[in-house]
Amino acid sequence: xxxxxxxxxxxxMETVVxxxxxxxxxxxxxxxxxxxxxxxxxxxxxxxxLLHAGGEARVVDVAVDKEAGGVVRHRVEGTQPGxxxxxxxxxDWDRRYxxxxxxxxxxxxxxxxxxxxxxxxxxxxxLASPEVTIDFAGDPGDEDVTAAFALARGxxxxxxxxxxxxxxxxxxxxxxxxxxxxxxxxIRLVQMGDVEIAACGGTHxxxxxxxxxxxxxGRQRIRGDLTRVSFLAGxxxxxxxxxxxxxxxxxxxxxxxxxxxxxARVEALRSELQAVRFAHxxxxxxxxxxxxxxxxxxxxxxxxxxRVDAPEGTLVxxxxxxxxxxxxxxxxxxxxILGAVEEARATVLxxxxxxxxxxxxxxxxxxALDVIExxxxxxxxxxxxxxxxxxxxxxxxxxxxRAAAEQVASAxxxx
Numbered sequence: 001x002x003x004x005x006x007x008x009x010x011x012x013m014e015t016v017v018x019x020x021x022x023x024x025x026x027x028x029x030x031x032x033x034x035x036x037x038x039x040x041x042x043x044x045x046x047x048x049x050l051l052h053a054g055g056e057a058r059v060v061d062v063a064v065d066k067e068a069g070g071v072v073r074h075r076v077e078g079t080q081p082g083x084x085x086x087x088x089x090x091x092d093w094d095r096r097y098x099x100x101x102x103x104x105x106x107x108x109x110x111x112x113x114x115x116x117x118x119x120x121x122x123x124x125x126x127l128a129s130p131e132v133t134i135d136f137a138g139d140p141g142d143e144d145v146t147a148a149f150a151l152a153r154g155x156x157x158x159x160x161x162x163x164x165x166x167x168x169x170x171x172x173x174x175x176x177x178x179x180x181x182x183x184x185x186x187i188r189l190v191q192m193g194d195v196e197i198a199a200c201g202g203t204h205x206x207x208x209x210x211x212x213x214x215x216x217x218g219r220q221r222i223r224g225d226l227t228r229v230s231f232l233a234g235x236x237x238x239x240x241x242x243x244x245x246x247x248x249x250x251x252x253x254x255x256x257x258x259x260x261x262x263x264a265r266v267e268a269l270r271s272e273l274q275a276v277r278f279a280h281x282x283x284x285x286x287x288x289x290x291x292x293x294x295x296x297x298x299x300x301x302x303x304x305x306x307r308v309d310a311p312e313g314t315l316v317x318x319x320x321x322x323x324x325x326x327x328x329x330x331x332x333x334x335x336x337i338l339g340a341v342e343e344a345r346a347t348v349l350x351x352x353x354x355x356x357x358x359x360x361x362x363x364x365x366x367x368a369l370d371v372i373e374x375x376x377x378x379x380x381x382x383x384x385x386x387x388x389x390x391x392x393x394x395x396x397x398x399x400x401x402r403a404a405a406e407q408v409a410s411a412x413x414x415x
Contacts, residue, residue, distance in 0.1 A: 001166060001188060002072065004037045004046075008100055008164075008203035011035070012090045017052075017081045021073075027080050028073045029057070035089055037096070038062040038072050042125045043103050043202045048091040055079030059089070096203065101234030102127045104162060104192075104204045105152075105211040109231060110134060111178055111196040112152040116144050122179070123226055130236035131217060135226040142219060145229055149216045159209040160193030164200075213237045280314075287311055288322035292330050302356065302408040305337035305401040307393065316342040324351040324382060335359055335404040337368070339397045346372045346393040347386040348400060354381075358411040359404070367403035371396035 003010060012035060019030035029050065036059060039045040045062035061075035081087050106125055113120035119138030126133045140148070166186045167175070181187045181199035190204055191197040205211060215237040218230035232240055248259055255265045291306070298304055304327070310319035320338050327336035332353035339348045348368040350361040361383040365376055369385045371392050376385015387396075 003035050011093050017085045029076050034072045036062045037203050038064045041202050042127045046091045051088040052081040052085050100203050100205050101211050102132050103202045105233035107196050108152045112148040116148045131230050133228050133230050135228050153214050156208045156212050159207050162192050162204050164190050284322045288326035292326040301405040303335045303401050303404045305397045308338050308340045316340045320349045327351045337400045339393045341390045345386050346390040349384040352381045359407045364400050364404045368396040368400035371399050
């Protein structure tokens, strides 16, 4: 096994540079021995430093050269060492330990799901971010997730020993592997007490308690009939829990209440907000009906076009939609064209009354959009769009009114 696989807790090593290769702008260094873990098996590579007599180089990537017999290569930036130089390698331990916590926790969680239901096989894993994801077969539900994490936490609290060792592939039958290995020859196994054993080349903790706490944070169905479960472990789970606790405490203080009172206070605010929204919708509807009714005298050739100023605190899109609903209700015999300006953009909405057959709101809208350099769409009875030339809104409304009048007149002749 490599040094990083023999001792996941090794943070540094003294070694010698055996090769330096320039690949475009990238410089790759090969060492006589390395403590750096290369990207593999879903686990990201280590980063760190190579210190030498000429200076120091940052290790920014680590990879295995399979064509060269599994040689580990280190991409470096900074003052690069030369072949034969003695170097001291030092990994970023904080990053390494977080990766160990994620990876070890993933093993235990995958095993726990199998204990809940043998159909919950692990199909793929991502360890690239604090939020670890596992894609499971068998469609585990929320209750299954709860049961699996309760089981995994129990194993973690048992503080089981985690050990790595190698066996010949011919001897694998003696071990109850969670999944078959992907390589042949000498196989590295990772065992956690008597509950989990799997072929794996990654770095791992020494004891299961080091992965605590375990926080399940999500479940969703994805492609291929798989269910993706997300969780955090160890330091990263602790940081999230602490952050959420601080947020809840801050919210409680804003309510002048205790932490345990926050859910009830939030529910009360939600109910209050819903009541305010209902009242706002009713008021906006009344405002819109008054606006449509108050402009009845401006209907010309079956067309009404208005420039709308939304009430204070109301979004333009909500005001236009309310006006369109009011027009549809009060004037089914009219084509209503509405325009408004918000944040230097002009918006136009065309509402065709139910009695105006063979009149298409989309073609009327296009006449307006051509003027304000806009885009939009919709259905024959209602279409909406916006453009960047807000200074031309009045001209756009006039153009749409002419297009609507033509359609109304044509429809009358056809009738």
